[in-house]
Amino acid sequence: MTVGSQLADASPNYGATNLEHGDAELSPERPKDRRKLHRGLSTRQVSMIAIAGTIGTGLFLGTGRSLAQGGPASMLICYGIVGFIVYVTLLLLGEMATQYPVAGSFNAYATRFFSPSYGFALSWNYWFNDAVSVASDLTAAQLVIQYWTTWNPWIISLIFWLFLVGINASHVKAYGELEYWLSSLKVATVIVFIVLGVFVNLGLNREHEFIGAKYWHIPGAPFVGGFGGFARVFVTASFAFGGTESLGVTAGETKNPSKNMPRVVKFVFWRILLFYILSIGLIGLNVPWNYPGLSNRTTTTSPFTIVFKEAGSNIAASFMNTVILTSVLSAGNHALFAGTRVLYGLSVSEPAAQAPELFSHTTEGGVPLAALLATSSVSVLCFGTSFIGSGELWGWLQNVVGVSNQIAWLSIGLASWRFRKAWVQQGRSFEELKFRATWTWPWGPPFVIIAVTALILIQGWSSVIPKFSPVDFLSFYIELPVMIIMGLGWFFLKRSPSHLRHGHLVSEAALSSSTPLLPPQSQPQKSSFSDIVDIETVDLYRDEYHDDDPEDAVEDEERKARLTGQWRWLWSFYYWIV
Template sequence: MSVSVHSKFTKDPDDSSRDAEDALDSEREEQHIAVGALPTPPVDRIGHLHRGLSARQVQMIAIAGTIGTGLFLGTGKSLAQGGPASMLICYAIVGFIVYVTLLLLGEMATQYPVAGSFTAYSTRFFSPSYGFALSWNYWFNDAVSVASDLTAAQLVLQFWNVNNSWIVSLVFWVFLVGVNATQVKAYGELEYWLSSLKVATIVVFIILGIVVNAGGNTSHEYIGGKYWHIPGAPFVGGFGGFARVFVTASFAYGGTESLGVTAGETKNPSRNMPRVVKFVFWRILLFYILSILLIGLNVPWDYPGLSNKSTTTSPFTIVFKEAGSTVAASFMNTVILTSVLSAGNHALFAGTRIMYGLSASAQAPRFLSRTTRQGVPLFALLVTSSISILCFGSSFVGSGQLWSWLQNIVGVSNQIAWLSIGLASWRFRTAWKRQGRPLEEMKYRASWTWPWGPYFVVVTVSVLILVQGWSSIFPEFTAVDFVSFYIELPIMLAMSLAWLLFKGRRVPQLNESTVALTGEQSDSKGRIGRFFDIVDTETVNLRIDEYKEDPKDLADESIRAKRLSGSAGWLWRIYYLIA
């Protein structure tokens, strides 16, 4: 398979306006970079990203990014460390926080559907230096997530006593890179069907879990709430165990925020993004809470091999096993293996797009933003996938232990992403009001979260970040666990300061148009402050990058309206609700 990579040295004979567009891009980019802001990576042009994801695929991408190893395997760790009550309470709390966060992100992603999503919003509305650190942090989060998912695959394979399971991880890695190297539609379609399988399996699990609890198990006895009253339950490990579950819950819910990353490649984003935001998370929250409740009822927290340094067993597989069918348990384990593949596919896609945004914003080497003719940033894909080599370190420390550390790192990184969405939303809303723009001009507004939404997210997520590492300090300090919980905080701070030190430089002149474009202010010497670059909400331009519907969008909406108003409209409503 030959791959053609766009370069500024290669002309496309079929596009006569290419040179003029590239020149305009370069001029706008230089103007942005001169004042420390970020340009918006373009889409839907040869040599750039393509809007090839449908609403059907975007909804399933959001589900696939959340219902994965965190739910199928992470719940085993949560149950073993915190008990059934801690797990249910923590997942419910984090679920509500993430839902509000998703609404805040939906407002910005609908108004400005750009590649980079919330990392670009943090730069534009909050602080360029913070946005720089956040972008690299989230890219690392996605890259490590791929390694975490490939490590999880090795844990899943232990159910069948597979030797040299790292070979399967290698095969998965090659497959994921191959799919992501073709075109965005291939990625979207793979995610759609893998996610559909996971959703169907969870529905079956919920039904089976109720049956098992009611007496349809190998012991033929009613379980009820028996496992909530065994020694150590329902709160295992006291406050330390309770706090520790927050990070595994954050790992499990992580990925929901990346639906904003898909905004730059979504068809008709001003209509489709609100639909995704309104419906997707309710489905996810429903699946999570019911599944976790049934896991806590049907699986004891001290089940042998549930979670330790060498192995982690999925509670889903245990419940299927309790139903008395080894075949059903193997099927469940196979589904979990496909979910690992789906989660890795999702993380690799998101990490690649973040790297593309970094490169297009002059925060990473320029060659990383070059794309194939199919709109795939191939070099960014290869760099992101290279981090996955971490998964092969399992042979030194054990798959269970390595996965636990990677899970902590990714969980905290997810929380930093949610915190950043809250900060960006706070500044975006402030700018909208200060500049006198009517709320009716917003393409989507989560009215019930005004004005408390951003403050709620910032405060609650900050508390989660600080308290979840309690068990690594008390009653005994564990250095490795402590580092996995908190290492990203000083790294974020160091990268922000580095950006201020090296990018805070003299600007020749800041005319009115440049100030309006970026929202930056200079001092009397014409220099951006080196230690203070909070964006001015009164001058940041709210008009740039607002999405304007094109004829294709109107045609799609017309087709949808005709379907819903026709004789089979009720069938189409069911289809749109499910698909």
């Protein structure tokens, strides 16, 4: 079994700066050896991490809420639309993450190619998204436990919280291996569900009757709640598909990213989309939208458990519920890992850190422990279920996380748009791109920006019409003014003492130095009322990954030998599976 290696000291793109293109050395306050993560995630693990971030509580529990609020047709259409948007977004992110596999991922790209103040607000927003996701998953654990007992389910959340913190406090290999096997269990379960769902629909159920599309024609179906119900499903779909963008977060700890990231981007999402569309179609056929206890203030029942129960076996239903519980654990593990890395990325961002230096410190195993503890501390939100219903709280958290996911996708579109313009404007060849999603040029970024903006504006329809619901409205839109306030705050804080240069904020002392940072003809012209990065001068060479790691070369040769040798067909099948 292949596991990753530690990041080599010679690697110019992680934990160190690239002096070849004029970056300054690390400051004494930030020792170089205290800022490294380890490249310990293999392709096998990164692929499963992508699946783990999406096939989780959003699919197993969120689909029940979507079905109850919007009906089977709304659910199928909305998940299909969001799935396509996310697929294009993933391709755009793949281009940048393969070229620049750095800490912070799309947050760093938004800062570097679009706007430092926007990147600051985005990074903190996404960190909060991951931290709240952990709380959401721990709350979901309480909902799952209610299938068996209502006795103090918060104890399970506390046990899960301690376990997740312990795993993430060890080496990244431990996180990757746990995620791989939990995700493998989820994938196998979804496959079994798809097969079983077909048989249940055909008559292998408690009533021994052919169901067909009967539940699409009951009162209220197939579109429940009119346009408001349809629009509301978008945010639950966004919650469900959230996590694919964290592929970029793992890029900094992925072996041989110039080869492995494109492989992951090209193949993983189609598998996820296949699982989602088939599963959602079967849920809409086999579970009525008004099934008792499907989704209400106090509880949410997984449609997966309902289908297994309809197959006539309470034991099978309990097994399915157990698998859902492990998926909750996996999703929380994934969110805690991503949130920790985002906070670490904020603390080591160049040239000005956007989080306290404390969060840049790592253990011997390459774990940013302080960032981990800060991220996990937000999870105490899950214990708010002592005062309000678990179903109600989980719904609110789901809205907040779903909107945050959409903001992340919008930001990837903005960063990609500026990155591509800079690449063309500065005359760099497309052949230099280590991965290029050719069919998305040039329409990909504007499509993502427009489509996601429309989703954000439309999905809160039901919170305003026919009756205004302040709590629901806040859960849909509270992040927008917070983003604006944080962005403006960072801009005005940094505008006076510094100016933007090469996508960096450079101090007044450096500007007054007799040694120019750039040739006069390359000096960016910047408005004092904007910190939008100048695409003509942004440094497109800094942090580029160079294929000069000896271990990467060994892995490439080994893979090539396997795929051209005597057992090449068997190895091809193996790589497709893992």
